[in-house]
Amino acid sequence: MxxxxxxxxxxxxxxxxxxxxxxxxxxTAVGAVFGIGLGVLGAVCRAWKLAPFDRLFGLYxxxxxxxxxxxxLFFIFFGLPSLGVKMTEWxxxxxxxxxxxxxxxxxxxxxGIQATPRGQLEAAESLAMTRTQTFKHVVLRPALAKVWPALxxxxxxxxxxxxxxxxxxxxxxxxxxxxxxxxxxxxxxxxFVTTAIYFVMALLIRQLLIQLGQRVVVGRAR
Amino acid sequence: xxxxxxxxxxxxxxxxxxxxGIDLDVAQGDVIALxxxxxxxxxxxxxxxxxxxxxxxxxxxVDGTALHDGKGDLRALRQKVGMVFQQFNLFPHLTxxxxxxxAPTVVKGISKRDAEDIAREMLLKVGLxxxxxxxxxxxxxxxxxxxxxxxALAMQPKVLLCDEITSALDPELVSEVLAVVRxxxxxxxxxxxxxxEMRFARDVGNKLIxxxxxxxxxxxxxxxxxxxxxxxxxANFVGAVQMA
Numbered sequence: 001m002x003x004x005x006x007x008x009x010x011x012x013x014x015x016x017x018x019x020x021x022x023x024x025x026x027x028t029a030v031g032a033v034f035g036i037g038l039g040v041l042g043a044v045c046r047a048w049k050l051a052p053f054d055r056l057f058g059l060y061x062x063x064x065x066x067x068x069x070x071x072x073l074f075f076i077f078f079g080l081p082s083l084g085v086k087m088t089e090w091x092x093x094x095x096x097x098x099x100x101x102x103x104x105x106x107x108x109x110x111x112g113i114q115a116t117p118r119g120q121l122e123a124a125e126s127l128a129m130t131r132t133q134t135f136k137h138v139v140l141r142p143a144l145a146k147v148w149p150a151l152x153x154x155x156x157x158x159x160x161x162x163x164x165x166x167x168x169x170x171x172x173x174x175x176x177x178x179x180x181x182x183x184x185x186x187x188x189x190x191x192f193v194t195t196a197i198y199f200v201m202a203l204l205i206r207q208l209l210i211q212l213g214q215r216v217v218v219g220r221a222r
Numbered sequence: 223x224x225x226x227x228x229x230x231x232x233x234x235x236x237x238x239x240x241x242x243g244i245d246l247d248v249a250q251g252d253v254i255a256l257x258x259x260x261x262x263x264x265x266x267x268x269x270x271x272x273x274x275x276x277x278x279x280x281x282x283x284v285d286g287t288a289l290h291d292g293k294g295d296l297r298a299l300r301q302k303v304g305m306v307f308q309q310f311n312l313f314p315h316l317t318x319x320x321x322x323x324x325a326p327t328v329v330k331g332i333s334k335r336d337a338e339d340i341a342r343e344m345l346l347k348v349g350l351x352x353x354x355x356x357x358x359x360x361x362x363x364x365x366x367x368x369x370x371x372x373x374a375l376a377m378q379p380k381v382l383l384c385d386e387i388t389s390a391l392d393p394e395l396v397s398e399v400l401a402v403v404r405x406x407x408x409x410x411x412x413x414x415x416x417x418x419e420m421r422f423a424r425d426v427g428n429k430l431i432x433x434x435x436x437x438x439x440x441x442x443x444x445x446x447x448x449x450x451x452x453x454x455x456x457a458n459f460v461g462a463v464q465m466a
Contacts, residue, residue, distance in 0.1 A: 123311035123370075126272050127325035127377060128300035137324055141315045219315055 009184035010193050013176075020176030021197050027090075027172060028159040028205070031097030035158065036151065038098060039105025044135065046106060047113040057106055064103030070164045072096050077168045093165040093172070101158045108150045112143030141217060148213040155209060156202050163198075173197060225250045225412055226271065226381055231280035233266055240266050242436040244280070248381065248414060253407045255423035255444060256416045258433035259459060264416045267433065268383050271414065272303040285380045301329065304374030308386040310366040312358040318345060318369045319354035322376045329377070337376075344372035348402050364395030368402055375406075382406065384415035400426075420463055424448050432456045 010017070042061070045053035064072065076099075077092035087095070116139050124134040144151070166175035177194040181187050226248035233241035241263050248254060256264040269275040271282065277292035287298045312321050322341035326332045332340070345351050348368035358366050367387055374382055384403065388396040400422050407413055407426050417423050423430060423444055430444035432455075440447065440456045451457040 117311075119307060119309050119311035120313060122274055123305075123307065123313070123373075125274060126300060126303075126305035127373070128297045128329045129325060130297070133328045137328055138313055142313075145315065 003188075005189060006186060007189045007193070009186050010180060010189045013180045013184075016176045016180060017173065017193065017197060020171060020173035021201060023170075024159065024162055024172040024174075025201065025205075027093055027097060027162050027165070027170070028155065030094050031101055031158055031162070032155045034094075034098040035101025036105050036109075036155075038102030039109045039151075040140070042102060042106030043109035043113055046110045048131075061103045061106050064100055065107075069096070069100055069161050070167065072100060073164060073168060089165070089168045089170040092168060093162065093170040096165070097158055097162060100161070101154060104154050104157075105151055108147045108154060109143060111150075112145075112147035113139055115146055116143060141219065145213065145217045148209070148217055152206055152209040152213070156205055159202065159205060160198060223250075224248055225252075225285055226414070227281075227283045228271075229281045231267075231270065231282065232278050233263075233270060233275060234278050240436050241270070244438060246431070246438065248412060250380075250412055251410045252429055253413045253427045254415070254429045254431060255427040256414065256431050256433060257418075257420070257423060257459070258439075262433040263436040264431075264433045265385055268385050268414060268416050271381075271383055272300050272305050274305070297329075301377060302380045304377055304379030304382040306367070306370050306374050306382065306384045306387045308389050310358070310363070310370045310390070312366055312369055312373070314358050317355050317357055318350065318361065318372075321358070321369055322373045325373070326376050340376050341372070344376045345369070347375065347405075348372045349398070362395060363391045364398045367391065367399045371399075371402055371406075381412040381414060384413060384417070386416050386418065388417070388419060418463070420448070420460075432459065434459075 042057040044050070045057050048054070073092065073096040076096050077087070077089065080087070120138055120142075121134060124138045129137070162172060163174035165172055166178055169175065173194060177190050181190040184190065224247040226246070228244055228246040231241055231244040232239070244267055256268060258264045266275055270277050271284070273289070273296040277289055279291055281291075282289045282299075284299055285302050287302060288294055289296075289299065312318075313324065316324065319338065319341045322344050323334070323337040326337040326340055327334060342351065342354060345354055348371050350365060350368055350372070353361060353365060353369070358369070361369065371382075371387075387403075388399050391399065396419070400419065403413065403415070403422075404426050415423075415427075427444045429441065430447045431441040432439050432447070432453075434455050440451065440453050447456070448460060451460055
Protein backbone atom coordinates (compact mmCIF):
# COMPACT_ATOMS: atom_id res chain seq x y z
CA MET A 1 0.00 0.00 0.00
CA UNK A 2 1.52 3.25 -1.07
CA UNK A 3 -1.10 5.74 -0.10
CA UNK A 4 0.43 9.11 0.67
CA UNK A 5 -1.39 10.95 3.42
CA UNK A 6 -1.92 14.54 2.58
CA UNK A 7 -3.86 16.71 5.01
CA UNK A 8 -3.10 19.93 3.13
CA UNK A 9 -6.44 20.15 1.30
CA UNK A 10 -8.26 19.62 4.59
CA UNK A 11 -6.17 22.14 6.45
CA UNK A 12 -6.54 24.65 3.63
CA UNK A 13 -10.27 24.34 4.09
CA UNK A 14 -10.19 24.34 7.89
CA UNK A 15 -12.29 27.50 7.83
CA UNK A 16 -15.10 25.66 6.05
CA UNK A 17 -14.97 22.81 8.54
CA UNK A 18 -14.98 25.14 11.53
CA UNK A 19 -17.85 27.17 10.12
CA UNK A 20 -19.70 23.91 9.56
CA UNK A 21 -18.93 22.82 13.12
CA UNK A 22 -20.22 26.15 14.35
CA UNK A 23 -23.49 25.61 12.48
CA UNK A 24 -23.75 22.09 13.88
CA UNK A 25 -23.39 23.50 17.39
CA UNK A 26 -25.93 26.22 16.67
CA UNK A 27 -28.42 23.68 15.29
CA THR A 28 -27.84 21.53 18.35
CA ALA A 29 -28.27 24.42 20.77
CA VAL A 30 -31.55 25.56 19.25
CA GLY A 31 -32.71 21.97 18.86
CA ALA A 32 -31.84 21.15 22.47
CA VAL A 33 -33.57 24.17 24.00
CA PHE A 34 -36.81 23.77 22.08
CA GLY A 35 -36.64 19.97 22.02
CA ILE A 36 -36.32 19.73 25.78
CA GLY A 37 -38.99 22.41 26.16
CA LEU A 38 -41.29 20.32 23.98
CA GLY A 39 -40.28 17.28 26.03
CA VAL A 40 -41.33 18.96 29.29
CA LEU A 41 -44.68 19.85 27.77
CA GLY A 42 -45.18 16.33 26.43
CA ALA A 43 -44.06 14.77 29.69
CA VAL A 44 -46.57 16.83 31.68
CA CYS A 45 -49.41 15.89 29.34
CA ARG A 46 -48.42 12.22 29.55
CA ALA A 47 -47.72 12.12 33.29
CA TRP A 48 -50.93 13.98 34.19
CA LYS A 49 -52.98 12.14 31.55
CA LEU A 50 -54.33 15.42 30.17
CA ALA A 51 -56.81 14.24 27.55
CA PRO A 52 -56.58 14.46 24.63
CA PHE A 53 -52.99 15.71 24.70
CA ASP A 54 -51.64 12.64 26.47
CA ARG A 55 -52.81 10.42 23.60
CA LEU A 56 -51.55 12.84 20.96
CA PHE A 57 -48.12 13.00 22.56
CA GLY A 58 -48.14 9.23 22.92
CA LEU A 59 -48.77 8.83 19.20
CA TYR A 60 -46.14 11.44 18.39
CA UNK A 61 -43.55 9.71 20.56
CA UNK A 62 -44.21 6.34 18.95
CA UNK A 63 -44.07 7.70 15.40
CA UNK A 64 -40.81 9.56 15.94
CA UNK A 65 -39.08 6.84 17.92
CA UNK A 66 -39.93 4.18 15.38
CA UNK A 67 -38.93 5.96 12.17
CA UNK A 68 -35.51 7.05 10.88
CA UNK A 69 -34.37 10.60 11.47
CA UNK A 70 -33.37 10.93 7.83
CA UNK A 71 -36.88 10.05 6.70
CA UNK A 72 -38.36 12.52 9.19
CA LEU A 73 -36.09 15.19 7.76
CA PHE A 74 -37.00 14.34 4.16
CA PHE A 75 -40.66 14.34 5.06
CA ILE A 76 -40.40 17.85 6.49
CA PHE A 77 -38.19 19.27 3.76
CA PHE A 78 -39.45 17.49 0.66
CA GLY A 79 -42.84 16.24 1.76
CA LEU A 80 -44.45 19.20 3.47
CA PRO A 81 -44.06 21.61 0.52
CA SER A 82 -46.71 19.49 -1.23
CA LEU A 83 -49.08 20.77 1.45
CA GLY A 84 -47.87 24.31 0.87
CA VAL A 85 -45.51 24.33 3.87
CA LYS A 86 -42.20 25.45 2.46
CA MET A 87 -39.11 26.14 4.48
CA THR A 88 -35.41 26.67 4.07
CA GLU A 89 -33.00 23.83 4.73
CA TRP A 90 -32.06 25.45 8.05
CA UNK A 91 -35.65 25.72 9.18
CA UNK A 92 -36.28 22.13 8.18
CA UNK A 93 -33.14 20.93 9.98
CA UNK A 94 -34.01 22.74 13.21
CA UNK A 95 -37.62 21.61 13.07
CA UNK A 96 -36.61 18.00 12.51
CA UNK A 97 -34.17 18.10 15.41
CA UNK A 98 -36.68 19.72 17.75
CA UNK A 99 -39.36 17.20 16.81
CA UNK A 100 -36.94 14.29 17.15
CA UNK A 101 -35.46 15.35 20.48
CA UNK A 102 -38.90 16.37 21.72
CA UNK A 103 -40.17 12.82 21.35
CA UNK A 104 -37.25 11.18 23.13
CA UNK A 105 -37.11 13.77 25.88
CA UNK A 106 -40.87 13.46 26.45
CA UNK A 107 -40.30 9.89 27.55
CA UNK A 108 -37.10 10.64 29.47
CA UNK A 109 -38.63 13.55 31.40
CA UNK A 110 -41.86 11.66 32.00
CA UNK A 111 -39.81 9.02 33.80
CA GLY A 112 -38.28 11.75 35.97
CA ILE A 113 -41.68 13.23 36.78
CA GLN A 114 -43.16 9.87 37.64
CA ALA A 115 -40.23 9.11 39.92
CA THR A 116 -41.26 11.96 42.22
CA PRO A 117 -41.75 10.42 45.65
CA ARG A 118 -45.41 10.41 46.65
CA GLY A 119 -44.53 12.05 49.95
CA GLN A 120 -43.25 15.14 48.13
CA LEU A 121 -46.58 15.53 46.38
CA GLU A 122 -48.49 15.00 49.60
CA ALA A 123 -46.34 17.57 51.37
CA ALA A 124 -47.05 20.11 48.63
CA GLU A 125 -50.74 19.21 48.71
CA SER A 126 -50.89 19.61 52.48
CA LEU A 127 -49.38 23.08 52.07
CA ALA A 128 -52.37 23.99 49.87
CA MET A 129 -50.30 24.23 46.71
CA THR A 130 -52.12 23.70 43.42
CA ARG A 131 -51.03 21.07 40.94
CA THR A 132 -49.38 23.66 38.71
CA GLN A 133 -47.56 25.26 41.64
CA THR A 134 -46.44 21.83 42.79
CA PHE A 135 -45.15 20.95 39.34
CA LYS A 136 -43.27 24.21 38.95
CA HIS A 137 -41.70 24.39 42.39
CA VAL A 138 -41.54 20.82 43.65
CA VAL A 139 -41.57 18.35 40.78
CA LEU A 140 -39.75 19.84 37.79
CA ARG A 141 -36.25 20.51 39.04
CA PRO A 142 -35.70 17.19 40.86
CA ALA A 143 -37.26 15.39 37.87
CA LEU A 144 -34.87 17.04 35.43
CA ALA A 145 -31.95 16.45 37.81
CA LYS A 146 -32.77 12.72 37.92
CA VAL A 147 -32.85 12.32 34.15
CA TRP A 148 -30.22 14.90 33.27
CA PRO A 149 -27.56 12.32 32.31
CA ALA A 150 -30.05 10.64 29.96
CA LEU A 151 -31.06 13.98 28.47
CA UNK A 152 -27.42 14.90 28.00
CA UNK A 153 -26.80 11.69 26.07
CA UNK A 154 -29.87 12.32 23.94
CA UNK A 155 -28.73 15.84 23.07
CA UNK A 156 -25.40 14.40 21.95
CA UNK A 157 -27.14 11.75 19.88
CA UNK A 158 -29.14 14.50 18.19
CA UNK A 159 -25.98 16.54 17.62
CA UNK A 160 -24.32 13.56 15.94
CA UNK A 161 -27.53 12.80 14.07
CA UNK A 162 -27.58 16.31 12.64
CA UNK A 163 -24.94 15.03 10.19
CA UNK A 164 -27.78 13.74 8.03
CA UNK A 165 -29.02 17.30 7.58
CA UNK A 166 -26.22 17.58 5.02
CA UNK A 167 -28.52 15.53 2.80
CA UNK A 168 -30.84 18.51 2.40
CA UNK A 169 -27.85 20.82 1.89
CA UNK A 170 -27.84 22.30 5.37
CA UNK A 171 -24.31 23.59 5.48
CA UNK A 172 -23.23 22.03 8.74
CA UNK A 173 -20.08 20.08 9.50
CA UNK A 174 -20.76 16.96 7.45
CA UNK A 175 -21.88 19.07 4.50
CA UNK A 176 -18.56 20.94 4.69
CA UNK A 177 -16.68 17.64 4.91
CA UNK A 178 -18.49 16.24 1.89
CA UNK A 179 -17.73 19.41 0.00
CA UNK A 180 -13.99 19.24 0.80
CA UNK A 181 -13.85 15.55 0.03
CA UNK A 182 -15.54 15.96 -3.34
CA UNK A 183 -13.07 18.65 -4.35
CA UNK A 184 -9.90 17.04 -3.01
CA UNK A 185 -10.73 13.33 -3.14
CA UNK A 186 -8.95 13.11 0.19
CA UNK A 187 -11.66 11.04 1.83
CA UNK A 188 -9.58 9.52 4.61
CA UNK A 189 -8.05 12.80 5.68
CA UNK A 190 -11.28 14.75 5.45
CA UNK A 191 -13.39 12.31 7.42
CA PHE A 192 -10.60 11.64 9.90
CA VAL A 193 -10.52 15.32 10.83
CA THR A 194 -14.30 15.57 10.72
CA THR A 195 -14.65 12.57 13.03
CA ALA A 196 -12.19 14.16 15.43
CA ILE A 197 -14.18 17.41 15.41
CA TYR A 198 -17.45 15.56 16.18
CA PHE A 199 -15.71 13.63 18.93
CA VAL A 200 -14.35 16.78 20.58
CA MET A 201 -17.70 18.54 20.23
CA ALA A 202 -19.49 15.63 21.86
CA LEU A 203 -17.07 15.66 24.77
CA LEU A 204 -17.44 19.42 25.15
CA ILE A 205 -21.24 19.31 25.02
CA ARG A 206 -21.28 16.58 27.64
CA GLN A 207 -19.04 18.60 29.97
CA LEU A 208 -21.03 21.74 29.34
CA LEU A 209 -24.35 20.05 30.05
CA ILE A 210 -23.03 18.35 33.17
CA GLN A 211 -21.86 21.72 34.48
CA LEU A 212 -25.13 23.33 33.50
CA GLY A 213 -27.03 20.53 35.21
CA GLN A 214 -25.16 21.02 38.45
CA ARG A 215 -25.65 24.78 38.48
CA VAL A 216 -29.14 25.23 37.12
CA VAL A 217 -30.97 21.95 37.60
CA VAL A 218 -29.49 20.56 40.79
CA GLY A 219 -29.01 24.12 41.93
CA ARG A 220 -25.85 23.81 43.94
CA ALA A 221 -22.19 23.31 43.25
CA ARG A 222 -20.71 19.98 44.25
CA UNK B 223 -67.16 26.06 69.88
CA UNK B 224 -65.04 23.37 68.35
CA UNK B 225 -62.16 24.08 66.00
CA UNK B 226 -62.42 20.73 64.24
CA UNK B 227 -65.74 18.96 64.07
CA UNK B 228 -66.08 15.58 62.45
CA UNK B 229 -69.44 13.90 62.23
CA UNK B 230 -70.48 10.56 60.80
CA UNK B 231 -67.29 10.21 58.77
CA UNK B 232 -66.99 7.12 56.58
CA UNK B 233 -64.10 6.11 54.37
CA UNK B 234 -63.68 3.13 52.09
CA UNK B 235 -60.61 1.84 50.29
CA UNK B 236 -62.44 -0.12 47.61
CA UNK B 237 -64.56 -2.62 49.51
CA UNK B 238 -62.54 -2.12 52.68
CA UNK B 239 -64.54 -0.01 55.14
CA UNK B 240 -61.71 1.81 56.90
CA UNK B 241 -63.54 4.48 58.89
CA UNK B 242 -66.97 3.45 60.06
CA GLY B 243 -68.59 6.61 61.36
CA ILE B 244 -66.20 8.83 63.26
CA ASP B 245 -67.48 11.66 65.46
CA LEU B 246 -64.86 13.93 66.93
CA ASP B 247 -64.78 17.43 68.39
CA VAL B 248 -61.50 19.21 68.82
CA ALA B 249 -61.38 22.47 70.72
CA GLN B 250 -58.88 25.26 70.26
CA GLY B 251 -55.70 24.31 72.13
CA ASP B 252 -56.50 20.61 72.39
CA VAL B 253 -53.62 18.19 72.13
CA ILE B 254 -55.05 14.91 70.90
CA ALA B 255 -53.16 11.66 70.69
CA LEU B 256 -54.54 9.05 68.31
CA UNK B 257 -53.40 5.55 69.16
CA UNK B 258 -54.34 2.12 67.98
CA UNK B 259 -53.06 -0.92 66.22
CA UNK B 260 -51.78 -0.90 62.69
CA UNK B 261 -54.79 -0.85 60.36
CA UNK B 262 -57.16 0.63 62.95
CA UNK B 263 -57.70 3.71 60.77
CA UNK B 264 -55.85 6.29 62.83
CA UNK B 265 -53.57 7.54 60.05
CA UNK B 266 -56.43 7.51 57.57
CA UNK B 267 -58.52 9.61 59.95
CA UNK B 268 -55.68 12.07 60.33
CA UNK B 269 -55.18 12.27 56.58
CA UNK B 270 -58.87 12.98 55.94
CA UNK B 271 -58.60 16.11 58.10
CA UNK B 272 -56.58 17.92 55.44
CA UNK B 273 -58.04 16.17 52.46
CA UNK B 274 -55.13 13.86 51.65
CA UNK B 275 -57.74 11.11 51.84
CA UNK B 276 -61.16 11.76 50.41
CA UNK B 277 -64.22 11.38 52.58
CA UNK B 278 -66.95 9.09 51.27
CA UNK B 279 -69.65 10.17 53.70
CA UNK B 280 -69.96 12.51 56.61
CA UNK B 281 -68.95 16.03 57.48
CA UNK B 282 -65.70 17.70 58.38
CA UNK B 283 -65.53 21.31 59.54
CA VAL B 284 -62.28 23.05 60.37
CA ASP B 285 -62.66 26.61 61.63
CA GLY B 286 -65.74 27.20 59.49
CA THR B 287 -64.44 25.53 56.33
CA ALA B 288 -66.56 22.47 55.66
CA LEU B 289 -66.42 19.36 53.53
CA HIS B 290 -69.79 17.64 53.08
CA ASP B 291 -69.36 14.05 51.93
CA GLY B 292 -65.88 15.02 50.78
CA LYS B 293 -66.97 18.03 48.71
CA GLY B 294 -65.83 21.55 49.49
CA ASP B 295 -62.94 23.91 49.18
CA LEU B 296 -59.93 21.68 49.80
CA ARG B 297 -57.35 24.40 49.40
CA ALA B 298 -59.09 26.63 51.92
CA LEU B 299 -59.19 23.67 54.28
CA ARG B 300 -55.51 22.92 53.80
CA GLN B 301 -54.51 26.48 54.55
CA LYS B 302 -55.98 25.95 58.01
CA VAL B 303 -54.50 22.52 58.59
CA GLY B 304 -50.77 21.89 58.74
CA MET B 305 -49.31 18.44 58.42
CA VAL B 306 -46.06 16.79 59.42
CA PHE B 307 -45.23 13.38 57.97
CA GLN B 308 -43.40 10.33 59.20
CA GLN B 309 -40.86 10.59 56.35
CA PHE B 310 -40.38 14.38 56.71
CA ASN B 311 -41.00 14.87 52.95
CA LEU B 312 -38.82 17.94 52.66
CA PHE B 313 -38.21 19.18 49.13
CA PRO B 314 -34.67 17.94 48.47
CA HIS B 315 -33.66 20.61 45.96
CA LEU B 316 -34.47 23.47 48.32
CA THR B 317 -32.61 24.64 51.41
CA UNK B 318 -34.27 24.45 54.81
CA UNK B 319 -35.13 28.12 54.52
CA UNK B 320 -36.53 27.73 51.00
CA UNK B 321 -38.59 24.75 52.12
CA UNK B 322 -40.23 26.93 54.75
CA UNK B 323 -40.61 29.95 52.45
CA UNK B 324 -42.13 28.13 49.49
CA ALA B 325 -45.79 27.80 50.48
CA PRO B 326 -46.13 31.29 52.00
CA THR B 327 -44.78 32.86 48.78
CA VAL B 328 -46.53 30.58 46.30
CA VAL B 329 -49.84 29.93 48.03
CA LYS B 330 -50.33 33.12 50.04
CA GLY B 331 -48.49 35.47 47.69
CA ILE B 332 -46.33 36.85 50.49
CA SER B 333 -43.22 38.70 49.27
CA LYS B 334 -39.90 36.84 49.32
CA ARG B 335 -38.54 39.21 51.94
CA ASP B 336 -41.47 38.76 54.31
CA ALA B 337 -41.46 35.02 53.73
CA GLU B 338 -37.80 34.91 54.61
CA ASP B 339 -38.55 36.70 57.87
CA ILE B 340 -41.26 34.14 58.61
CA ALA B 341 -38.92 31.29 57.71
CA ARG B 342 -36.15 32.57 59.98
CA GLU B 343 -38.64 32.99 62.81
CA MET B 344 -40.00 29.47 62.34
CA LEU B 345 -36.56 27.89 62.10
CA LEU B 346 -35.59 29.74 65.27
CA LYS B 347 -38.69 28.32 66.93
CA VAL B 348 -37.61 24.77 66.14
CA GLY B 349 -34.01 25.49 67.16
CA LEU B 350 -32.51 25.51 63.68
CA UNK B 351 -31.82 29.18 63.02
CA UNK B 352 -28.29 28.30 61.86
CA UNK B 353 -29.54 25.82 59.23
CA UNK B 354 -31.36 28.24 56.95
CA UNK B 355 -29.03 27.51 54.03
CA UNK B 356 -28.58 23.79 54.63
CA UNK B 357 -30.04 21.28 52.21
CA UNK B 358 -32.14 18.43 53.62
CA UNK B 359 -29.46 15.83 52.89
CA UNK B 360 -27.06 17.81 55.06
CA UNK B 361 -29.37 17.53 58.07
CA UNK B 362 -30.01 14.70 60.50
CA UNK B 363 -33.43 13.07 60.58
CA UNK B 364 -34.38 14.99 63.69
CA UNK B 365 -33.33 18.25 62.12
CA UNK B 366 -35.21 17.44 58.91
CA UNK B 367 -38.33 16.74 60.89
CA UNK B 368 -37.99 20.03 62.76
CA UNK B 369 -37.67 21.84 59.41
CA UNK B 370 -40.83 20.04 58.32
CA UNK B 371 -42.58 21.33 61.43
CA UNK B 372 -41.32 24.86 60.70
CA UNK B 373 -42.56 24.49 57.12
CA ALA B 374 -46.05 23.57 58.30
CA LEU B 375 -46.10 26.34 60.93
CA ALA B 376 -45.10 28.99 58.38
CA MET B 377 -48.59 28.72 56.89
CA GLN B 378 -50.02 29.65 60.31
CA PRO B 379 -52.36 26.70 60.50
CA LYS B 380 -55.18 26.53 63.03
CA VAL B 381 -54.40 22.92 63.72
CA LEU B 382 -51.30 20.83 63.16
CA LEU B 383 -51.54 17.15 62.24
CA CYS B 384 -48.60 14.91 63.13
CA ASP B 385 -48.51 11.49 61.47
CA GLU B 386 -46.10 9.30 63.46
CA ILE B 387 -43.51 12.02 63.20
CA THR B 388 -40.88 10.24 65.29
CA SER B 389 -41.33 6.74 63.87
CA ALA B 390 -38.64 7.11 61.20
CA LEU B 391 -36.08 8.61 63.57
CA ASP B 392 -33.14 7.04 65.32
CA PRO B 393 -33.99 6.71 69.02
CA GLU B 394 -31.56 9.41 70.13
CA LEU B 395 -33.19 11.93 67.77
CA VAL B 396 -36.76 11.40 68.97
CA SER B 397 -36.53 13.68 71.99
CA GLU B 398 -35.44 16.79 70.05
CA VAL B 399 -38.54 16.50 67.87
CA LEU B 400 -40.84 15.78 70.79
CA ALA B 401 -39.42 18.79 72.62
CA VAL B 402 -40.54 21.01 69.75
CA VAL B 403 -44.02 19.50 69.79
CA ARG B 404 -44.23 19.89 73.54
CA UNK B 405 -43.28 23.56 73.17
CA UNK B 406 -46.02 24.04 70.56
CA UNK B 407 -48.52 22.43 72.89
CA UNK B 408 -47.65 24.76 75.76
CA UNK B 409 -47.98 27.73 73.39
CA UNK B 410 -51.58 26.68 72.75
CA UNK B 411 -51.24 25.12 69.30
CA UNK B 412 -54.02 22.70 68.51
CA UNK B 413 -52.42 19.35 67.76
CA UNK B 414 -53.75 16.04 66.53
CA UNK B 415 -51.08 13.38 66.47
CA UNK B 416 -50.90 9.75 65.58
CA UNK B 417 -48.18 8.46 67.82
CA UNK B 418 -46.53 5.41 69.26
CA GLU B 419 -44.87 7.47 71.97
CA MET B 420 -47.25 6.47 74.74
CA ARG B 421 -45.46 8.36 77.48
CA PHE B 422 -45.50 11.49 75.36
CA ALA B 423 -49.18 11.01 74.61
CA ARG B 424 -49.88 10.70 78.31
CA ASP B 425 -47.72 13.62 79.43
CA VAL B 426 -48.48 16.18 76.73
CA GLY B 427 -51.90 15.18 75.42
CA ASN B 428 -55.11 16.39 77.00
CA LYS B 429 -57.20 13.82 75.18
CA LEU B 430 -56.43 10.29 74.12
CA ILE B 431 -58.32 8.50 71.36
CA UNK B 432 -57.98 4.77 70.94
CA UNK B 433 -59.06 3.57 67.53
CA UNK B 434 -60.06 0.02 66.81
CA UNK B 435 -61.57 -1.45 63.63
CA UNK B 436 -62.30 1.97 62.13
CA UNK B 437 -64.09 3.39 65.14
CA UNK B 438 -63.20 5.46 68.17
CA UNK B 439 -63.23 2.65 70.67
CA UNK B 440 -62.35 4.57 73.78
CA UNK B 441 -61.32 8.12 74.56
CA UNK B 442 -60.75 10.47 77.44
CA UNK B 443 -58.11 12.02 79.62
CA UNK B 444 -54.83 10.26 78.74
CA UNK B 445 -53.73 9.65 82.31
CA UNK B 446 -57.07 8.19 83.31
CA UNK B 447 -57.42 6.12 80.14
CA UNK B 448 -53.94 4.66 80.47
CA UNK B 449 -54.35 3.98 84.17
CA UNK B 450 -57.77 2.45 83.83
CA UNK B 451 -58.71 1.21 80.37
CA UNK B 452 -62.44 0.48 80.11
CA UNK B 453 -62.34 -1.99 77.24
CA UNK B 454 -60.37 -5.22 76.91
CA UNK B 455 -59.06 -4.10 73.49
CA UNK B 456 -57.43 -0.98 74.95
CA ALA B 457 -56.18 -2.86 78.02
CA ASN B 458 -54.64 -5.36 75.65
CA PHE B 459 -53.08 -2.65 73.50
CA VAL B 460 -51.75 -0.70 76.48
CA GLY B 461 -50.31 -3.89 77.89
CA ALA B 462 -48.59 -4.64 74.60
CA VAL B 463 -46.97 -1.26 74.13
CA GLN B 464 -46.51 0.09 77.65
CA MET B 465 -43.32 -1.76 78.36
CA ALA B 466 -41.72 -0.98 75.04
